[in-house]
Amino acid sequence: MPADIRELAGEDDLDAVADFFARSGYGPPGRPVTGAELGRVFRERGVRLFLVAEDRGRIVGTIGYAVMSGRRVAPPGHLFAGMFVIAPHHRAGMLAGRLFTESFERLVASGVRGLRVEVDPANSRAFPLYVRVGFRALDGMTPDEEGYVELVSVLPGVTADLLSNGVAWTGGSVSGSSRNWRSIRSARAQSVDSGIVRLAGGAHALRYDFELPGKLISATGRVDDASIVSLSVNGAPAPAFTPPTTRAATDRARRVYSREVGTFTVALDDHGTLVVSHPRHVGSVLVDPHPVASGSCAGSRRPLTRRVQVAATDDGWRVDDGRVTRVVGFSASGIRIAATSAIGGELVSYPWMGLRAASLALSLGDDHAHVAHAVRGRWPLDLVDFEAVADADSAWPAQGAVISWSDAFSGVTVRAKSLHARIARLEGWHLARLAGEKTVGYELSLAASERLPPEYVGERGRTIDTWRRSRRGLADVLQATADAGTVTVAPEAGLVEWNVDGVPVLSSTFPSRKRIGPLTTVSAALWACAQPDRSDADQGAVWPTDAARLPFRPRGDGLGWTLVSFGSPTDLGVSVTATADGRADETVVSVALASVNRVRLADPATGEVDLEVLPGPWRTWTRSASFRTNTGWLHLTPERAVHPEILIRSTAQGLMIAAFSRIAPELAAAVWRLRWEAP
Incomplete structure (x- = not known):
């Protein structure tokens, strides 16, 4: 008897999902998660759809779709697939494909245009399935520092547009099996680079070939919004299809202001991200994206991008994205940051460290201090995709806490003090993740020794x-x-x-x-x-x-x-x-x-x-x-x-x-x- 697939039934289901994750060995290293912790993880990652498969009342499979994965925030209209876990005795069957099929129909109906997934290329079971259902590797197969390759699909948006406009564009119906990935021609023969197209202006697109009764439809969708830019039927251009206006590749953030603080440079781009750099250090010393308010995800590696308005004065910068206003002030040895939410609720600031060969020190007052070489996964904890679980072991009231990162090789030290927040979490390579009601802030002192690093x-x-x-x-x-x-x-x-x-x-x-x-x-x-x-x-x-x-x-x-x-x-x-x-x-x-x-x-x-x-x-x-x-x-x-x-x-x-x-x-x-x- 096949497993039943349904959506998560509210928070009452979370304990059962947490138990399934524990039985499957899925979760943060070293410990299982509770249902309550999983609920916080879902909220921080912005889970929009989560399906469970049950066999005689027992969960045997899950798949979820979230705004954030691996500390990356998906672009508008896209979600990250993840939490794809199948019980061992169901891995050889059809359950994995059924989870994708049923979630795909829901995603198309809800208006999702594109999907992304971070996958370990050594995962011989999951990787071929992701490719078969339409995911492609736009930037090649080099695993990032976490060991994952990001794959992209625009199949939901392409499918939705064909269902809505296919009759007008092609002169015939394209309904039925085109609703899901199973109509992709020779799906099992696809590779990670099948159908990748580079458009004029540099933007990426993906081409999918659909086998339907009596016709072969080839549709190419832009990666950023999944709009179909090329359409053919049985090898000939679709008679009534008009491509949309050409769009340039997504523009990168541009530096708009910079100030010198001693030997450091503090820069601000038009997305509101602060970047601190020093000539002795490769890369940024610190990157602090514009804070996010309730309902938005705090992705330090690829933050939510919004254009901001900047007002510059002699004393500093006032940065506003319509939801959060951040004021940056300068002193001779550092900067002061204060952010306020215009919509209320929780506000999160999440500065990310660029120092690598560094020691990390935490002081919580006279009764608690800890300093050690930074070993990610030990000190500090590294719970990527389960960051919220760190609240139990590595989060403290922000008031009175002082956090220092120091690279003695380059002589660069960064110290955060006067933290204004409800809670400070030390996890991953964050300077600190600060969360508070409506306001957050901190002071950052910057120091560089006069001693030159060795040659x-x-x-x-x-x-x-x-x-x-x-x-x-x-x-x-x-x-x-x-x-x-x-x-x-x-x-x-x-x-x-x-x-x-x-x-x-x-x-x-x-x-x-x-x-x-x-x-x-x-x-x-x-x-x-x-x-x-x-x-x-x-x-x-x-x-x-x-x-x-x-x-x-x-x-x-x-x-x-x-x-x-x-x-x-x-x-x-x-x-x-x-x-x-x-x-x-x-x-x-x-x-x-x-x-x-x-x-x-x-x-x-x-x-x-x-x-x-x-x-x-x-x-x-x-x-x-x-x-x-x-x-x-x-x-x-x-x-x-x-x-x-x-x-x-x-x-x-x-x-x-x-x-x-x-x-x-x-x-x-x-x-x-x-x-x-x-x-």
């Missing part, structure tokens, strides 16, 4: 060029013996083994492939890529995909990466050369370590930080790090680099390490040193 202009190393052909498994490899021991490289994959006196310092599964995080084709222990800006507010530090790999250069000539020695039997170097091309701003050396039980981080502010590698996801940044493996300590430090930083990600499959250096004309190559220390 990394050390040894270049000597290129290892004594390569000989060899075999590993059934694959061809290159092997060389040098001062640093024996190294084996598979040119298409990377360094597959580093052996010192018979001890495997670095090893891999090559030629077999394995998964680590969202990557499913990892076969090497080390490789190099050219990647986008690590500080991108939306994508963050993306994961290293095969498409971003740089070629291995055995003799060190040209663009790519090579191995170098330093005259030491325990030191191996990686030299990387690339050019900035508009898509790549960084060289990144990636290291995959499967068995690490302890990590040591350099932090000039708090001293050396010792982390035990425990189950559960976390990530942190530093300038140099050491890793305790089964064969000893592996130390990773920048030798020659521009703004070097190391991102360490903990996954269920081990640690993924990314060593970043800016591509700069003054640096011929970035060089990273690996040093092995026997136990």
